[in-house]
Amino acid sequence: MIASAEGVVVRFGDRTVLDDVSVDVPAGQVVALVGGDGAGKSTLLRTFVGEVVPAGGAVRAPAKNDTGFLSAGPGSWAALTVRQNLDFVGGIYGLEGHELALRRETLIDRAGLHDAADRLASQLSGGMQRKLGAAMAMLHRPRLLILDEPSTGVDPVSRIDLWRMISEAAADGAAVLMSTTYLDEAERAGQLVVLDSGRVLTQGAYDDVRAQFTGSITRTSTPVRAEWSWRRGHERREYWPDGHPATEAPTVSPDLEDIVIALSLVRRAEAARP
Numbered sequence: 001m002i003a004s005a006e007g008v009v010v011r012f013g014d015r016t017v018l019d020d021v022s023v024d025v026p027a028g029q030v031v032a033l034v035g036g037d038g039a040g041k042s043t044l045l046r047t048f049v050g051e052v053v054p055a056g057g058a059v060r061a062p063a064k065n066d067t068g069f070l071s072a073g074p075g076s077w078a079a080l081t082v083r084q085n086l087d088f089v090g091g092i093y094g095l096e097g098h099e100l101a102l103r104r105e106t107l108i109d110r111a112g113l114h115d116a117a118d119r120l121a122s123q124l125s126g127g128m129q130r131k132l133g134a135a136m137a138m139l140h141r142p143r144l145l146i147l148d149e150p151s152t153g154v155d156p157v158s159r160i161d162l163w164r165m166i167s168e169a170a171a172d173g174a175a176v177l178m179s180t181t182y183l184d185e186a187e188r189a190g191q192l193v194v195l196d197s198g199r200v201l202t203q204g205a206y207d208d209v210r211a212q213f214t215g216s217i218t219r220t221s222t223p224v225r226a227e228w229s230w231r232r233g234h235e236r237r238e239y240w241p242d243g244h245p246a247t248e249a250p251t252v253s254p255d256l257e258d259i260v261i262a263l264s265l266v267r268r269a270e271a272a273r274p
């Protein structure tokens with residue numbers, strides 16, 4: 001295992017932001033961390049790079065020079081061009097000459113940034129900046145790659161470029177831990193970790209997550225219990241935790257979005273219980 005978190009607890013003041021979170025990040029795998037705003041994704045990623053120190057549990061990760069990190073922030077220097085940003089990071093990790101130039105140009109190509117290579121980072125679109133930041137994080141071929149929402153703000157076509165870059169880093173042997181708010185994208189990762197209010201709702205390969213999910217979900221325009229229903233497209237879904245819908249509405253085969261919402265409704269109901 002390249003990196004792992006075991007029973008990690010993080011508190012900010014008297015708020016528990018991560019509660020007993022365990023994650024393994026094996027070599028050659030992409031582990032996707034999903035969860036809504038404030039779920040604790042950034043905080044967990046930051047424990048792997050030492051920016052947040054857990055109050056409990058343990059985090060194992062390679063040394064700093066063997067880790068690549070794209071933070072939730074800009075991820076590049078605004079006053080440098082795309083090439084200069086990559087050269088600067090390469091210099092920090094001791095890459096130089098032909099090796100650096102080759103790696104830099106390969107990543108510029110992969111990121112679809114060829115036409116913008118001599119543009120200042122401040123003049124890139126938000127999506128281009130995320131791609132540059134991801135390229136900078138993986139430039140030195142770290143054993144552990146931590147990416148905080150690399151695809152947020154990236155258009156659907158460019159997201160394909162980004163996924164190819166991330167998959168290639170994993171195929172090269174890197175352990176990748178990345179957060180995303182796009183559930184369709186997370187379904188494609190080898191492993192998933194679903195966080196909700198600092199706790200793991202479910203984790204494993206997508207097939208395992210689906211297999212572990214119990215209960216039934218129906219498709220309807222008129223839910224029986226509004227508090228157990230949510231909108232999907234033009235209709236609503238309704239969750240029946242015991243697997244016995246009290247309705248004639250047809251059941252659906254749940255995708256990750258359905259599973260995440262259904263499990264978070266259970267969590268909310270448990271939290272509201274006196």
Ligand SMILES: Nc1ncnc2c1ncn2[C@@H]1O[C@H](COP(=O)(O)OP(=O)(O)OP(=O)(O)O)[C@@H](O)[C@H]1O
Binds near residue numbers: 012017036039040043
């Ligand atoms: N330095 C801090 N001090 C106090 N509270 C913090 C700090 N950093 C994060 N938090 C709180 O911890 C919780 C988790 O935040 P975190 O940024 O990890 O969530 P997230 O899942 O990454 O969400 P988002 O996608 O909105 O960034 C939030 O409620 C946030 O307000």
